[in-house]
Amino acid sequence: MxxxxxxxxxxxxxxxxxxxxxxxxxxxxxxxxxxxxxxxxxxxxxxxxxxxxxxxxxxxLPAGPVVEDYVFLEGPADLAAGDQPVREVRLSELFTAPDRALVVYHFMYGKRQTSPCPMCTLWIDGFDGVARHLAQNADFVVVAAAGPAALRRHARDRGWSRLRLLSCGDSTFQYDLGAEDEDGAQDSTVSVFTRDGDGTVRPSTPRTRGWARTSSSAASTCSTRSGTCSTSPRAGAATGTRASTTERAPG
Incomplete structure (x- = not known):
């Protein structure tokens, strides 16, 4: 040679x-x-x-506005243990340690989205596989408007055993964060929060390149408003809450 x-x-x-x-x-x-x-x-x-x-x-970006301490519904940590009891958990309680970002994936399921979004499901399949690696740098949860039982049933069908799954139910969390419209149509995005020393929660953005890219790539252009799932980039919210402010891809 x-x-x-x-x-x-x-x-x-x-x-x-x-x-x-x-x-x-x-x-x-x-x-x-x-x-x-x-x-x-x-x-x-x-x-x-x-x-x-x-x-x-x-x-x-400078510090964002103070965020309401929303309440979510959560079933047992073990999906195989059934769906009861259901407990309430607040947004501020989702942080496991100081100086850690909380990354929320808004899952298009619930209200007008009567069946789980297939593109969101694809992304969450991947998140479940790398959950232990994500946990090294940030707290990560999946939130849907669907009730706990429906959300957990879909999670069992998909084998999601490593993710924290939360239902926001009838609260305004999805709407306030731009993942839902006035009619209850769902839209998928990624929100990132930080918690101040006094416990105040604010919208933020990832402070590391890895998380910025991960959360941006996971942001979805699926929308029940158009009835389609698109892979075309689109502009995100200007609030800085969406990690997808500048980059959006299928999710």
Whole structure:
């Protein structure tokens, strides 16, 4: 075998390095293809740098408004233990330690959304698989307008055994956070909260790159208002509560 050459370089017939970046060692690529591929590579680099600038801007947001200490309904931690007893838990009680963010995934299920959103379900499948890794950096919960029994039944069908599942019932939590409209139509998004030293809860944004990207990617464009699920990016809320303020993808 000949000496190894870096994949990131195109080699001409003379064996001399030329100026185009080659992503593979596959032969037969035309000069036009390589030039277009290089243009795309540079555009992707600029997109990455722009995302970093936006992420820094997001992390620099000032403190948000005080959030009501909403009440949720929660069943037993073990899904196999049935759905009783149901207890009440407040938003401020979902933080497990000081200086930890609370990330809430708003699950499109309940009220006008009479069946679980399939795209939300896809994302929550993934969250369940990496829950122990997420827990290293933040507290994570799934909230739906559906009642505890319906939510837990779907969770058992999907095998979600590692997630904290909460029902917000008839409270205004989903509506106030932009995940529900006046008619009860559900919309999926990700909310991030912090708790001050005095216990005050505020909307926030992830302070680490990893969480900013995770929560942004999980934000959904599914909407019962249109009856469709879309993968097209759209603008999020301006409040900073949605981690999807600048980036939205299927969820």
């Amino acid at each position: 000949g000496s190894a050459r870096p994949v990131g370089v195109t080699w001409g017939l003379s064996g001399q390095e030329d100026t185009l970046y080659r992503h593979t060692r596959l032969p037969g690529a035309s000069a036009g293809y390589l030039a277009a591929r290089e243009e795309l590579r540079l555009a992707e680099i600029e997109l990455m740098r722009h995302r970093e600038r936006v992420a820094a801007q997001r992390r620099a």
